[in-house]
Amino acid sequence: MIYLDHAATTPVPRAVADAMYEVLTEQFGNPSSQYPLGLEMKRRVETWRKTVAGALDCEAGQLFFTSCGTEADNWAVTAACWQNRHMGKHIVTTAVEHSAVLESCRWMERQGYEVTYLAPAQDGSISTEQVLAAVRSDTALVSCMLVNNELGSIYPISEIARGLAAKNPKTLLHTDAVQGFLKVPCSAKALGVDFLTISAHKVGGPKGIGALYIGPRVRNPKPLLAGGGQESGLRSGTEATAQIAGFAKAVELRLENPEETLRQMAAVRDYAAERLSAIPDLKILSAPGGAPHVLSVSLVGWPSQNIVNDLGSQGICVSAGSACHQGKPSHVIAALKLPKKVSSGVIRLSFGPETTRADIDACAEALRRHHDTRMPML
Secondary structure, three states, rough: OEEOOOOOOOOOHHHHHHHHHHHHHOOOOOOOOOOHHHHHHHHHHHHHHHHHHHOOOOOOOHHHOOOOHHHHHHHHHOOOOOHHHOOOEEEEOOOOOOHHHHHHHHHHHHHHOOEEEEOOOOOOOOOOOHHHHHHOOOOOEEEEOOOOOOOEEOOHHHHHHHHHHHHHHOOOEEEOOOOOOOOOOOOHHOOOEEEEEEEHHHHHOOOOOOEEEOOOOOOOOOOOEEEOOOOOOOOOOOOOOHHHHHHHHHHHOOOHHHHHHHHHHHHHHHHHHHHHHHHOEEEEEEOOOOOEEEEEEOOOOOOOOHHHHHHHHHOOOOOOOOOOHHOOOOOOHHHHHHHHHHHHOOEEEEEEOOHHHHHHHHHHHHHHHHHHOOOOOO
């Protein structure tokens, strides 16, 4: 199998699985229990929290574990609106956010909020000026992702933060950094955000565990879940100790040689763009200088789902967009307003530290065969 869908999820290294297995079978105590087995697990959870927080350049007490990135996004949107509920009922976000943010904003619309959805340029970019122009005196929240999960576009979060401080310092800023964490510079302090979302399974960790950074400007954040008071009373529910252990181990592995890992991924991405651009009717959609692990292309005139199925039958895993769309047209590609023949032929290749040039060569040959042997249908 040739796996080129790391933006959907990543393989779990044996060391991560081993760390989880130890917790599941030997260190299985409940961190809320007061006898030694529970107290030891509480200590370990806090050690693992420090590991993940350190990679995010924040204090351990500012990082709260969640069940996934979607939960963290939902929490950030609702907590920001709660804090600024007396200030106004306006939200600014982009039309290319992950569905977890978009659906949260739509839920807030049903609660009486007004939401401005910013359209990207045709290359997928969103500018600082575009965001700030949409901010009003009653804007409670700006939510803009760090890296787009389908295009690899990197958005200017730190510039937006500085602009907000000048234009409307009470407006809170959230970034969904699920695709950016450990792939582009992702310091919560340097970005200047109030909320930041990450997820383990995008960086070699297990599914079922994410985290939300909550910055110092957020006062008494509204919990998303009520219950036994775990996560400093902000996210109740027994801690998913094995998943947290796996998250921390995955972060440790990615930080062993981070600069070389990112250079390798970027080189693979550039090589893929070079090889695939030689295929007739293939158009590169991802702009240069984006995240090192995502490349979006279109085989113009050939339906993307047919391409995904054909390559999949050959053991090559690519996607037609975000895995969360489950075969439905992508709102991200639709927002680019591309010609139908282009937008209907979009596929996403995404890479990990394990991806090789040989993997790219095999994919390029399979795409060329698809072009040469299948009739276009659009």
